[in-house]
Each structure stands twice: as structure tokens, then as C-alpha cells.
Amino acid sequence: MHRGYGIAGALVAGALCFGAQAEDKVTFTKDVLPILQENCVKCHRPGGDNVAGMVAPMSLMTYEEVRPWAKAVAKAVADKKMPPWFATPKFHGLFENERVLTETQIKTITAWSETGAARGNPQDAPTPVKFEDTGGWLTGTPDLIVKMPKPYFVADDIEDIYSNFVTEPLTDEQLPKDRWLRSIEWRGDSDVVHHIVGAASVKDDKGDTLTYELESIAPGEEGTVFSEGYGKLLPKGSKIHFAMHYHKEAGPGTGVWDQSMVSFRFWDEEKDPKVRFAVARSGISNFTFEIPPNHGAWPVGAAMTFEEDSTILSLHPHMHLRGKDARYTAYYPDGKVEELLWVPSFDFNWQLDYTYAQPKKVPAGTRVEFTAHYDNSTDNLYNPDPNISMQWGGPTTMEMMIGYISYCNTAPSDNPMPAARRATGEGTD
Numbered sequence: 001m002h003r004g005y006g007i008a009g010a011l012v013a014g015a016l017c018f019g020a021q022a023e024d025k026v027t028f029t030k031d032v033l034p035i036l037q038e039n040c041v042k043c044h045r046p047g048g049d050n051v052a053g054m055v056a057p058m059s060l061m062t063y064e065e066v067r068p069w070a071k072a073v074a075k076a077v078a079d080k081k082m083p084p085w086f087a088t089p090k091f092h093g094l095f096e097n098e099r100v101l102t103e104t105q106i107k108t109i110t111a112w113s114e115t116g117a118a119r120g121n122p123q124d125a126p127t128p129v130k131f132e133d134t135g136g137w138l139t140g141t142p143d144l145i146v147k148m149p150k151p152y153f154v155a156d157d158i159e160d161i162y163s164n165f166v167t168e169p170l171t172d173e174q175l176p177k178d179r180w181l182r183s184i185e186w187r188g189d190s191d192v193v194h195h196i197v198g199a200a201s202v203k204d205d206k207g208d209t210l211t212y213e214l215e216s217i218a219p220g221e222e223g224t225v226f227s228e229g230y231g232k233l234l235p236k237g238s239k240i241h242f243a244m245h246y247h248k249e250a251g252p253g254t255g256v257w258d259q260s261m262v263s264f265r266f267w268d269e270e271k272d273p274k275v276r277f278a279v280a281r282s283g284i285s286n287f288t289f290e291i292p293p294n295h296g297a298w299p300v301g302a303a304m305t306f307e308e309d310s311t312i313l314s315l316h317p318h319m320h321l322r323g324k325d326a327r328y329t330a331y332y333p334d335g336k337v338e339e340l341l342w343v344p345s346f347d348f349n350w351q352l353d354y355t356y357a358q359p360k361k362v363p364a365g366t367r368v369e370f371t372a373h374y375d376n377s378t379d380n381l382y383n384p385d386p387n388i389s390m391q392w393g394g395p396t397t398m399e400m401m402i403g404y405i406s407y408c409n410t411a412p413s414d415n416p417m418p419a420a421r422r423a424t425g426e427g428t429d
């Protein structure tokens, strides 16, 4: 794949035949474009992926588009800023949604930029990639889209606001019976949506409300797709809950209408394998921390213990602007300790899911610790104010500490029981 570093070979070939040297030069069409197609253009194209508000600033589909960015592209890949991925190389290969370039690919791009960013022979170019039109949904073409009950005006004077919206029960036409979800994707309808926490609720026989957690979305997150045999239940007659966090600058003329939505895809009961694993998600959280002013690396920890043999499907650290790093560690009942994930430079704009390619089985009694550091110093360019101590709080300028963890029971069940919270009120969350 990588050419131009075989110096001895190039010299010999060059001595024998002038043409061979030109062929060995790193070019866009032959060497660089295939890498960009595989790793970049999903986001970097016109109408590219809107990853919960993170939209790539330029298209990288053609030579004309990439040429002016050659230096920036080389720097972004050499610094490992792009493609966006924040786990250390130690975890290489473990997560199916991993986005990384090989060292050879990085060298190819930097060599191309340093040697004058040549176009090369147009005939070397791979066929352009085609993108399925899913209406912008990253998880695929939806079976059902549900919107907030009505548009909401995020008024001029608002900087941060939390608002809950609950739809009417889904109709028989929308959802004729209980269905298992194969994907869930919340979508902000305006750029003032910071995050959405989702849920479904139904009344049980006694009239109590049962609430089912239905994922969430924050900047840089792509929505949730379950593997075959896994899912979350959407009960017939559910109301859909939107717990919205809106964030913007306050001021005259900044008000925005918003009617965010969620898309669902269902497992096909006839064609797809039966769902035998109901997926639950917990947040490993510490609500009582206090980060001192001007502290560069304040540690905060929290833990949960699995009561049953469980299978971990994904991890997802959530912090705000002072978040510096995050670690998940498993303490097994036999005394072994294993680092599950280490994100040394947490980026507030990329709230990623780390989804296991091979789900991680852990025995009952395993304790998972989530530890994070916060940078409340002036070194942190995002820090809104280093001179105050900081606690848990909703606004983006305050902090959160949530180690999300998605899992299911390891034992399959022909009648999997989704985890539901019981509430007597309406619109809880």
C-alpha cells in the first residue's frame, strides 16, 4: 500500500527505467483517495453525516476539494485528531465502531502532502463511493419517526434550559403491537439542542406508569444499532418522552423553534432472529463531587456491581467542558483487574459510544469502576471559569460524571424482560 519509502528499490528502478520512479510517487488518485474514501468521506462530503450537531466543515471527495486542505489533512491525521476516536491504541480491534488509520496510512498521507500533493493518474482513482439515501439518519432508513408533540420556542433570553415533552400514546397505526427495536436515533431539529435523553412509558394493569430507558444523544454521537438477537422493547401504546437540554447564547434575536424527533427501526419477527437479550443501560455516576478552582486533574470515581452474569455491549463516558480523561476498570470476583477503556483526552464535542465487536462477558459480582479527571485550570481552553469550584449541574458550564454502560444478561431468554422503572407520575425524568 505505502510507496515512496523503498529508497533502495526506487533508486535501482530509477536507474533502470525513468518511468518507474514517477510511478512510485505517492499520488492522490492511487494512494490517498482510497484512504479518504474508507475513513473520511462519510462525514466529509456535501450533506455528510450530521453526528448530533458535529458536521464536517469541508468535503474531501475529489482532488480539487482536498488539494487546498492537504497540509491540514496531513496534520489532522498525524496528530490523530482525525478521524475522531479517543481510546488509546491498547484497545485497538476491540470496538466495532473504531475509527483509526494505520501508521502506514498516516505516512502515505503525510508523504503525499510533503511531496507536493500530486494528483496522479485519474485512471488510478477508485470508483466514487455511493451513499444510501436514508434521509440523513445514521442508523438506516427508519420504520417509524416520532416528533415532539409540538414545536417549542427556545426564547431569546435562554442560555440553558431543560424541558420535558411527552407525546400522546402511539396509535395502532404507528405501532400495532409490542415491537423489539433494532435501532434508535434521536435527532435535534435545531443547532441549539445540546442533548436529548429518551424514554417510553406505558401504564400497566394497575394503572402504574412503567418507564423504559431509550438511549440518548449528545454531540458526536451516532445513534444506537443493536446486533442480531439484541434489542429494546417498545411497548404498544407507549408515550415517547423527550428530555431536552437546549443550550445557546442568550440575546435578542437568538430564539429558535425546535421540534426534535426520534427514529426507530424494528426487528422483523418473521425474517430476523428472535430477540433473546433485552439491553439495559445504566449510568455509573457520582453526584457529590466538588472540583476545586484552578485544579488541573481532579479525580472523581463511581462504581456499580453486576448482580448477574452479564454481557457488556458498550461504554460511553459523559462529562462536560472540564472533562479531561475517563477510565473504566473491571474488578472481577476472582481478584483480577482489567482496564476496559481509557480515554486520555476526553473531547466534549465527541461524546462517543465504544461498542464492543465481541460483547464483553463478566461474571456476577464484577464491579465496574468509572473514574474521571477534571481540568478546572486555565490550561483547559474550554473551561468557562477556572476560578470557581464546580459541582454536578445541568448546564453545559457545570459538570456531569456519567459512565454509561449498556449490557444484558449473559443467559439468553426466550422471553427477555426489559428493564423498566416504575413511576406513578407522568413525565418523569
Ligand code: HEC
Residues within 6 Å of the ligand: 035, 036, 039, 040, 041, 042, 043, 044, 049, 051, 054, 055, 056, 057, 069, 072, 073, 076, 077, 082, 083, 084, 099, 101, 349
Ligand atoms: C465522524 C465524522 C468524521 C470523520 C469520519 C472524519 N471527520 Fe474530519 N471533521 C469532522 C468534523 C465534525 C470536523 C469539525 C470539528 C472538529 O474539528 O472536531 C472535522 C474537522 C476536520 C479537519 C479540520 C478542519 C480545520 O478546521 O482545520 C480536518 C483536516 C479533517 N477533519 C480531516 C479528516 C480526515 C482526513 C478524515 C479521515 C482520515 C476525517 N476528517 C474523518 C468529522 C469527521
